[in-house]
Amino acid sequence: MLRLVVLISGGGSNLRALLEASEDAEFPARVVAIGADRDADGLAHGEEYGIPTFVVPFGAFETREEWGVELLSQLRQWEPDVVILSGFMRLLPPAVVAALAPGLLNTHPAYLPEFPGAHAVRDALAAGATETGATVIVVDDGVDTGPVIAQTRVPVLPGDTEARLHDRIKLVERGLLVQVVLDIANGHIDLKELS
Ligand code: GAR
16 A cells, blocks of 8 residues: 655645545555645545644744754655645745655646646636646746646636636546556656656
């Protein structure tokens, strides 16, 4: 069983897709803990599924580095094979990225390298893009610059709002993330080769 720890900041719909996939006894991965940088709504999925949760509040530390030390220490207690940033809206300090690499993934609501950063859906709409997408990457020290593991295009439709487009992207993103986890667990994706 591949041991996953998922980090979130928001509603955790991608996390939920992993929890639902794990209900199948044949699925070769399990979420062993869920972490957040704040009191995120998505932590409720953990309660529902009986998965332990932890919060390392960003605001409680003087520096990003100190926050990162505590986050890493909490993560390590769960001995994860892979840590997934799933709507986790904080940049990790380089020391944390280095400690977890290459088993650190991020899901992103755009077709990277297009529209990196925290407002990918808004940026795609503002640019007048006719299509955007969803991507799963290995995290490196840049902002959404790591090696692409999987990605899919999503069309922008007339009248799309940020929320509507993001909802359609998330539907695709969930499938991508579950498939990537499956491929890593089955050995079809080797994270060491990618990074
Ligand atoms: C997802 O679309 C994820 O790709 C995005 O936040 C959303 C979280 O949704 N992440 C980023 O934009 C990171 N740059 P969720 O909380 O419902 O899973």
